[in-house]
Amino acid sequence: MPVAFTVQQPAADKLAATLDLPARRMSRLPVSVTLKGDSVIFFAAKASCRYACVRAASGQELRGTWAQPGLRVPLVLRRVVVQPSGTAAAVVAATTYHIEAVKLTSPAGNVELAGTLSIPDGPGPFPAAVLLSDMGPQDRDARQGTCRLFADIASNLARQGIAVLRLDDRGVGQSGGDNRLATTADLVRDAQAALSFLRVRPSIDPARTGFIGHGEGGNVALLAAAQPLPPSFVVGLAAAGVSGLELLAAQAEPATAADTARAGAARRQALADVAAKAKELRASGSNSAQIDTYVAQQTLKLRSAERKQAEATLKFRRAMFEIVRQTANREQAQAIVTNMLRQRYPAQEAALTRSRVEDLTTPWARYYLTFDPQAALAKVQCPVLLLNGTDDAEVNAATNLTALEKGLKANKRVMVRRLPGVQHWFQTPAAELLPNADGSVDPVVSAAMLDAVRDWVLQQSLQ
Template sequence: MIRKLLRNAGKVVIGVGLWPAVVLGQASAPIRPDSAAQHSAAPVASMPSVAGVWKGPLSIPGGTLPVQISIIQPGANKLIATLDLPAKRLNKVPASLTLRGDTLIFYAATVDCRFVCTQAGEAGQELRGVWSQPGLRVPLVLQRADPNGAGTVAVEKTAAVKATTYHIEAVRLTSQPGNVALAGTLSIPDGAGPFPAAMLLSDMGSQDRDSRQGSYRFFADIAATLARQGIAVLRLDDRGVGESSGNGPLATTADLMRDAQAGLSYLRIRPSIDPARTGLIGHGEGGNVALLAAAQPVPPGFVVTLAASGLVGLDLLASQAEPLSAADTARTGQARRQAWAEVLAKAAKLRTSGSNSAQVETYVAQQRLKIKSEERKQTEATLKFRRTMLEIVRQTASNDQAQAIVVNMLRQRYPDQDPALARARATDLLTPWYRYYLKFDPQPSLADVQCPVLLLNGTDDAEVNAATNLTALEKGLKGNKRVSARRLPGLNHWFQTPAAERIAAADGTVEPVVAPVLLTAVRDWVLQQGSR
């Protein structure tokens, strides 16, 4: 029955993606409010000077976040505190306040964080202590803000890299051949420079300059972080997206390399940018585009790849989950839930018929293994089907003939799917980009790459396997003595902080954010280039 339910779901495989977090660090146990039964607070009237607004920078991996605690004293023996974390859009979050001797303890249950501190400095104008939350435990100093102004924040020197301000400029340039107009944004540090610079190159598919996925703005966050640390960043709308002209599906990986070269040329003539320290940072296919550009006669000053492929295009694409409609996904989920419900119902019958706990547990464990085995078989069958379909596209020169074959294959495998979806899928597979990428092999050009290269991949990347692809890239680049490779634990294809390490917003939602470990790794490595 289990096999039948899963088979009737349309032989669908769901690609699983991980969605990330806000702060990284050593894991710590969840913090709980102090129990009033265990600790008796001293009268708050004994410390009236604590009332006011306190501000300071919270150190996190890769930078700082502004923190503000506001304390008011509505009565002789009462203090009320609220917490503001502007970067997380958390405002006026209620916080409990406990006084033990000269120690103040703030606890905000909404975000599960605690600040244990004492007043310090001249006339008690500072709160010094330790900020704790799941995944983070760091020293924190807050200063009393000027009651007549916005207040000032004294930033401790917690990072080796000095933060700076930056501004943004609209950019328009032309890629040849074809006079393709590309538009984007340059984030550039304030000051005379010359600054190191990088151009961001997006993954396959048409992306805007922010590489936006819902509320997640991968490239915008990278650009802001690097610009604050003295690195100029150029990011462009892909062809046919936003303010850029051209047609993305008609552009091949080689065309995208020429777009990258146009961006490099633009950056190198800017007077405030150091042309010798101007490079490319590419995500997914963008990483392969960057490596292609590095093999040309005028290479970039450096290359950073974020989940670049080391395999032939067909091999990479064949290992990924087949795109599914919402109906297909829902049908598969329903089949899985129904199969498990039947297992639980049978387990209940076993209990009522006199089976002991050990027998019931054995039955449930066996059925769980059967379900997993069946799902694994379905996954393998789908990947085999996908490879066969892509191989037909690669070997069939006629678009009409290839489309007819692909549509027929899709309709046979997914008989309940809307025929229009099968035709649209076949059309996508026959675009110039797709046909080119199926034959694209990143290996031959790697021997010509001699600039510094940083290879990064998340260990939880379901689209570009870190072990397989990083190993292949390292092998192809073995003649280059300036190559570094890192596997970043727990990160997915979009380098998002793991969900377990995120801070929830006031409404309980958790938005994906770029993992600080990625931002720090890129920043530190780029700043080292040309400084030896």
């Protein structure tokens, strides 16, 4: 498997390095570099690998040991001097960066928002981006389990000369306010406040400052771009192109672990029944063609039943959301929705039903169900990059990217990309990751997404 470390020296006492593993489609992973006498130790946390080595007398080779979970092998790397390619990515050399804890006030309710600003080392001024989170309460790192989408984006961009501001959502971490009470319109004002905060800093170039939004954050970025004092650019990661009601209706019904287990057990039992019947047919003298026909027919019946169930769920969710959208009185809406959920899911725990009803009737939810992303797209004139994973189960790439492209057709500076095998949280497909000793894999943010965002933002900085 090819291994490549790219090492640069941005200052006399600093080394910056990245790791490329082309066979795993992992590139420019951040690497720490430690010097101990004649030894050099590279450590890439995202790939869970370590390379301890010494430099050969010629200075043209590194000789040492590569270690990762379940593997420890000797490795020799030869020095190659990379010539600048002239691309946007090569214009800004990899560098080190520092972080600052920041606070700003949003005019929407005078809410104080806290976050982290990652700034490249050097004089600047630097291009910059504000990260805008997806729906629901998110911290500044956009944590999902052990994966930290926003922290990785910030680190990757800051190492390439792009400053990044990421904030705790309202009511999360060190930020004030209440996420459940904030509507999408409030979030637009939060985003504008963050952009203004960056543009007055001496180390930031106000003419090269934009938004990178994930999910709803991508729509917030596009809404802000349609208003006066727009951002210099917008990157939408899985932004919605259809209405809020349609987007939410198309998502899967929330299910407990017990519900998922029961559904899985029922499907496995149905398949086992088909296999058992096929065995009986074989024992009774049926030929292979007859057995294959039977199995194919039963498989089609199972798929048809699953499709009908999905269609019924979609119809139910649309009806439920329409009740919330059209019923002005919140208590009345809650009563109707509670009754709908009890009738459809009679075995559901009362506490879970109450929690769902509360979530469905928050000010944010009631506003989002009336949200139409198409309304403002014609006014967006800044450069826009739209990325979506083909395995995104929450924001369908084909449906939403097509709708966004249609709404932005008057803007000649729009780029659209679909990332194969990538899901909603832009994680690298498990099949492309280095496995742990037990065969499991740790989630890693997609290098393809990071590269696409970085290169595109740097290209905008050159124009």
